[in-house]
Amino acid sequence: MVAWLGSYGTSYFGEKAYPKPGAVIMQYTGLSEVTKHEPPTYECVGTRDGIASYHSVRSYIRKIKKNGTDAEIQIFDGLTHGFGLGEGTVAEGWINEAVRFWERQVK
Incomplete structure (x- = not known):
């Protein structure tokens, strides 16, 4: 949903129009549609995610960059879907990378 809101805006979904986000920070989306209206986007995903394939997520990010x-x-x-903050896993600290990405966008 966050990817759609970033691309289409809130009014598209029947809500009052709010400003477009400066960045989208998300985990393991299954969305593959790219509209050319995406805000800067950070994504993280595990290689064993059975819901959001990391191959699809990587393709989504490549399209945005293109x-x-x-x-x-x-x-x-090795991570599956739903690793959250990643505490105690190979993803521990991903949130710090996401914050650095976000900070680059708001300068």
């Missing part, structure tokens, strides 16, 4: 929008992906070996 359109000239800043985008970044972190892929974590």
Whole structure:
């Protein structure tokens, strides 16, 4: 949903129009549609995610970057869907990378 809101805006979904986000920070999306209206996007996903394939997520990020929008992906070996903050896993600290990505967008 966050990817759709970033691309289409809130009014598209029947809500009052709010400003477009400066960046989208998300984990393991299954969305593959790219509209050319995506805000800068950070994504992380595990290689064993049975819901959001890291191959699809990587393709999604590549498409965004191809359109000239800043985008970044972190892929974590062996993690399944729903690793949250990644505490105690190979993804521990992903949130710090996401914050650095966000800070680049708001300068």
